[in-house]
Amino acid sequence: MYQRSKCRIAFTLVELLVVIAIIGILVALLLPAVQAAREAARRSQCTNNLKQLALASIQHHDTRGAFPKGWDAPSDSTFQSWGWGVYIAPYIEASAVTDLAQPERQTLNEALKNAAIKQALASEQSAMICPSDPTTGVLETGGGGTQRKEFGGQNWPKSNYLASMGHYDFSCDTSGSCGPNNGVMFGNSKISLRKITDGASHTILIGERPTERACESGVWFGAGQKTGRSISGPYYVVGRTSVPINDFPQPNADGSLPAATDHCGEGFASLHPGGANFAMCDGSVHLISEDIESNVTRPSEGQDSGGGDGTIDWRPPAGQEALPLRTELLGAYQRLGIRNDGEIVSVVAP
Template sequence: MKSNVSIPKPRGAFTLVELLVVIAIIGILIALLLPAVQQAREAARRMQCQNNFKQMGLALHNYHDIFGGLPAAYYRDPDYYNRGWGWQSMILPQIEQSALYDVMEVSTKRIPRDPDQYTQTVLSAYRCPSDTGPDQNPERNDQGMSNYIAVQGSDSSGGYRSSSDDLGDYGGFMFQVSFIKFRDATDGLSHSLMVAERSFVDKAPERPWAGGQWVGVTYSAGYAGVMRCVWDNDNYKLNGENTWAFSSNHPGGVQFLVGDGSVDFLPETIDGTTLIRLGQRNDGEVVGAF
């Protein structure tokens, strides 16, 4: 009599070669996936940085509506070693930081305080998510870090002045003790740069950028942390090797706030002459598509 009980067949096992092939395939897939994940994360960070610019642009336009002009890059007082509150301090109420503005007693007539719990406040609206610098800028008197500085204009020889009789108007929207109105941008708001990125890299010799400080100019926290010019010069090109270059951790270029409140990503390869033209609000050289 035959039995109806079926005898299970022994299962086939993976050979060592097959296992190694599977592991290799998984490794290849992970290697292909990681760059895509990193690119997606950087795209998200760049978008958040762009949103920061838009928030600052809206704040600057609201400030202009209230006071009839834009804030100065900083309100220099030559009697106090060139110190003064900066433009990012002036627009704190416009980015929902009125309490901080009030407690610091921000004013166009008083010098900003030395580093304390208020001036070292971390303000996400002033930090690029792609930047890996510390919350307080060790290169700028340990004041609160900012990754955004005003475009003072454009110049080929240095782009700054600190004497009391030269306010350093190089055609930008914000500079020392300035009060520029939108009507002064005769080239058109959409053709002139207003704010740019400045990344922080700790003592890196190949890219020695030092970020900025949002409070303004205090002792050992100079004007380069609140404003700079653009140059038609290889040493000062976007993401260039000079400490004062506009820079970012976004691959290939730097984001800028334009006068009309829009945001443009300018490539590192942008023509220097074009950059010079974009850095000025009233030179009569209007740049079209670039």
């Protein structure tokens, strides 16, 4: 005779804990890989968007003989100004908006009085949004933090892509007179490829900026003001390269974020690891490292942007706007934003 062995029908507590620990380790190992793959896909879509916008700007150049103006500054006292995005709308399958708004015939201030045009301008443009920016496609009204100041009393669809106005922090006055700049798209600009003497592949055309971390993304069709150098002015539609890449404002002692002025809110930044995407004037798109040489120490003959720190603007003293930049003091990133300084900088590592 023999005794029938008893069959065990359950795990012991120790075995169960071991299995749970193994599963937890596997999840911890896989999660970063999954997140990296998702970010790679988002970055690829962002690159494609910039490619579309650059090619649309080049089509505008081929049709009109120049790249779009960064923002339009009509010679009247209105603050709202059309931005470069509305001028390339016909080339990104949004011609219906331009046909209705007629930016060549009326100011943005006039157009905003028309309910049908306001509705058309409020349409989200997918080509203007980087999927790595987790905020909604509509910018909230109000001010401070990550909220864009409103104009026209309405929430507007955001744009993560801003044109490069160059190095200087110039805006326009109420007469429509705009300070000269050395980028490609700025106030009332009319820059052709002939004026980009550093070469189209060596000059930044468009860069990106997130809404997150107080950077303040833009509005795709226009600027809230044409006067004043602030995030509620032309920086709705443009950025400058005198601000380093990913110059995020540092938190205050209470944990709040300061205003983005003179930081990434007037420059270029991204939530991609290590840098930001830029489209060049030849239509190519590159991720430029945040570690690229960047020198914002102003030369002795410059003045700052009004903040008193003397580290941002490199702007010549009043009445001496023709004074040449001391390019030997500029960083490689600053040179990429200038179309005609004679310093050829490649965005592709040798």
